[in-house]
Amino acid sequence: MGRKFKDISIFLLTVILTISLTGCGASESGTSAGDGETITLKLGHNQPTSSQFHAGAEKFAELVAEKTESKVEIEVYHDSQLGDEGELAEGTKMGTVDISLVASGSVTKYYPRYSIFDLPFLFRDAEHVDKVLQGEVGELLAKEAEEKGGFKVMSYWESGFRHFLNSARPIESPEDLKGLKIRTPEWPVLISTTEALGANPVPMPFSELYMASQHGVVDGQEGPVFAIKSSKMYEVQDYMVLDGHTYTSMLLIMNPKKFDKLPADIQESLMEAAKEAGDYERKLIRDKEKEEIKFLEDTGELQIEKDPDKDAWRKSVQSVYDEYGKEFGEDLIQKIIDTK
Template identity: 40%
Template structure:
């Protein structure tokens, strides 16, 4: 299970605390109704939202309606960082967040952000469904747990300057990244100029030229209509993007055992469903993107160069992630 980030805008959180204090009682629930606020940052057409709707329905079914989940999509309760902070503080009970939100609590989570660590989804499944995944989920993260693994797929680079065909094409490009230190280091190693910024600001930043491009999976890129403000989409597959669902520790620990089990089992089933949606959608969205902008693949020989260029990231993070943990994870996928 999980936890998170360093406080973000103080005024935002302070006002949120005051609003919650006066309007929403803390974790009070009657014997017949337990209410959960679940926050995420993507549109309702995205696989994340569909996965959460599946979770909502499953947990209601398993508890005979005792658990009522209300989903707040598309950043209604703030961005990834703010939503994660809200769960830590007990303002929301559950939220979607990225691995970077957990680094301060457990640096092992940075494993999932290492560039070119996973070759394919088979590698991903070996890690998240095996001992390494179990080890990550076994520890609380601050005042939260991580229920399990959803995903956004493999990320690719888009931009307005040129198609990425060689490592040299990355040089100098201003690429928006998540606020994940591993991602920032990876793009620096590739010769680009990483520019972390909130996801909600990205469309306008590309439209106005604040950044040249971004890096996201095909499904999210298409859903957000980034093709309207980008010319090139290059299939770099440079990093896998896991989506983690936090649940407030005090809230979860205070639930009856049968409700805890229902929540965990419902989420595990919904997460598997969500991951399958993403994987089915990848190829379809790439074909759809070809009608919107220029899409290109990179030869295996060039992917090797990208991988070699990012090896410094492994050296920098080995001590934080833990040499033994990294070696065990690498061995599990014959890396």
């Protein structure tokens, strides 16, 4: 009996070791990455399915499937299903979220220098944005973000230029903002900009904004045109100004450890798909903006100031540059401003 018991024990141990070694082929998210099996990666964002964010994310999933011959599947989670932007950024850094689409301001807790993009009136127009972000500056910051921030920037997408709106009164100049409670994301530079313009910033997650506006917790908000339309903020706001006080870059980020564990050909395909999907999403944002402004004006019944005095707005926010210039690097700020 002793010999037979010993043989059974050896057999069971062999089985257990075999199962354990087989399990080593699984990804951290629990999806097998073995030969011939599909790798599944979860991508989260905070906007509804009607948004350009979602369209871009779906395009990314389509491109990844195409380029990897369906070896990789991207599951897209919208409407903050995997968390709001701050939670998505943290989850991606920690590895509980594979990929996320978040504003550059949402990762500054881990890599503060990305707040440089939040500086008011830093970018002249969309062409200027592309030359900076798709060029030397964008590459430098992405490299530093991986080394110092702990997340991999796969590509730059966009939310676009941001504008103020409220339910209290028309906004034609910075003075009209004074005293208004304005919801902002929890981004230090944008909070400072809102204060410099005389308003009272109320930081809160985007997912809470509609109800906060509906119940008067805030008088207004600021944000890009597409998000105002897709989230139906025109239902709870009456006045808008196309001031373009700041531009928000979106980052498609991935947990670097998960990325590094993937085969080289899969890594290359993911990066190619991320770049192409980013180009697609930015074009979508820009192409639809005039149509969306008309919708907000006609259907949404927003009263919109389309041609504010930008010089007056710029002068009102000079203190923000004084506050953050040294922290971000005055040479880098000037390099961005001088980019042609």
